Amino acid sequence: MLEIRRAADRGRASFGWLDSRHTFSFGHYYDPKHMGYSALRVINDDTVRAGAGFDTHGHQDMEIISYVLEGEIAHKDSAGNIKRLPAGEFQLMSAGKGIYHSEFNASQQDTLKFLQIWIQPDQLGGEPGYQQKDFGQREGLTPVITPDGENGTLSIKQDARLSQLILAAGESLVLTQQAGRRFYLHQIKGQLTVEGEILSPGDGLKVAHQSELIVSNQGDVSVTALVFDLP
Structure with a gap:
């Protein structure tokens, strides 16, 4: 089963300093047909004005991934982490029993663009955690997040995996695709052809009951996408 979620059909929130596109229901955007997929709950495609950002706010029992497309995030949290997250790097914050953080555009001149991704954990409570890493731009499928943090990947509290394609x-x-598992593909750059369908930036694809999936780049520029392997 393949189901495409086109970028133009996503929800939208615009506050002047922030323009956000929501793949799944979030905030004031509600669509009962798009409440998430397996443990994947949120993919927000955020554009933040120079010098602006999200003031200090709290989270609990959620695995929160940030992936910067353009610019740099200035991160600060109640666990004492004060970090910069530049384009190309992945950040995983485990909220655990509760954490407060802020995320700002680190630049006073340039726009920040990043993906905010939430995955529901299979372990509640516990101490919050923070991880950050650049996995480079190697061609092919590069594991980024795994349940056990194997081979230098970031470790998530869920039987889920995220790879950079x-x-x-x-x-x-x-x-x-293993039996009983589900994939979700989120297209970032270029056009990816999947079983004859073309995914453009911002498009998403649900995949279930498909033992193999052929993905190809039939264009002239490099393609980048995220691949979620979900329970």
Whole structure:
């Protein structure tokens, strides 16, 4: 089963300093047909004005991933982490029993664009955690987040995996899906062809009951996407 979620059909919130596109229901945007997918609850595509950002606010029992597309995030949280997150890096904050944080555009001149992703944990409570890493731009499928933090990946409190997919022009890859698992693909850059369907930036794809999935780059520029392997 393949189900495409087109970028233009996503929810939208605009506050002057922030323009956000919501893949799933979030805040004032509610669509009972798009409440999440498996443990994946939120993908917000955020554009933040220079010098602006999210004031200190709290989270509990949620795995929160940030992936910067352009610019740099200035992060500060109640666990004492004061960090900068530049373009290309992944951040995973485990809220656990509760944490407060703020996220601001670190630049006073340039726009910040990043993906805010929430995954529901399978462990409640516990101490909050913070992880951050740049996984580079290697072609193919690069594991970024896993349940056990294997091979230098970030460790998440859920039986879920996130990988970065990069394909050069003319390249293809076969994704293997284990029985009972689900994939979600979020397109970031270029156009990705999946089983004859074309995904453009901001598009998403639900995949279930598909043992193999052929993804290819039939365009002239490199393709970047995120691949979620979900329970």
